[in-house]
Amino acid sequence: AQRVTQPEKLLSVFKGAPVELKCNYSYSGSPELFWYVQYSRQRLQLLLRHISRESIKGFTADLNKGETSFHLKKPFAQEEDSAMYYCALRNTGRRALTFGSGTRLQVQP
Amino acid sequence: DAMVIQNPRYQVTQFGKPVTLSCSQTLNHNVMYWYQQKSSQAPKLLFHYYDKDFNNEADTPDNFQSRRPNTSFCFLDIRSPGLGDAAMYLCATSRDTAAGYTFGSGTRLTVV
Structure with missing residues (x-):
């Protein structure tokens, strides 16, 4: 079974x-990995996906198949980055996403 | 310009009294999903529709049903809500399976 683990409930910087938000997954095939973000009082929205290899709002994430990780990184945190971040996985041949339990990022002034 | 709309935002229902949550979309996405999210937990997929095809998750209780009368609307029916069904219910849509999701704001269900 596929599983997504976000070991930190809260990260304060x-x-x-x-910033590095950790995400590990368990799946034997070739997964698609995503990061979703939820700002205060807003809906969940897509931040980035590994196949796009893009940087959004200064965030990047690299899929490491050897370590089965997809950590989200940003070199310099901003206060507006404070939000809930969810890592998600979709395996080939399955439509739906499996989410991690989320990490709350608090960026203090 | 909300594109996935969930009604109501907050729903209080009595133990055992059937309740229906609503989701509508203006995106013409062919896939619609329902997730249940309890406090501090990951959103958990209940089921999804690919066009008219209903796809239930193996561990979704029979107490949860869904209807999709047309492309725009999808409903979540809880036949006999228990205290353990109190949660945030999230609706999401996608265009086919390769795309990311667009989420609604969620409906927070309280069972009294």
């Missing part, structure tokens, strides 16, 4: 500090 100061503005300007680097």
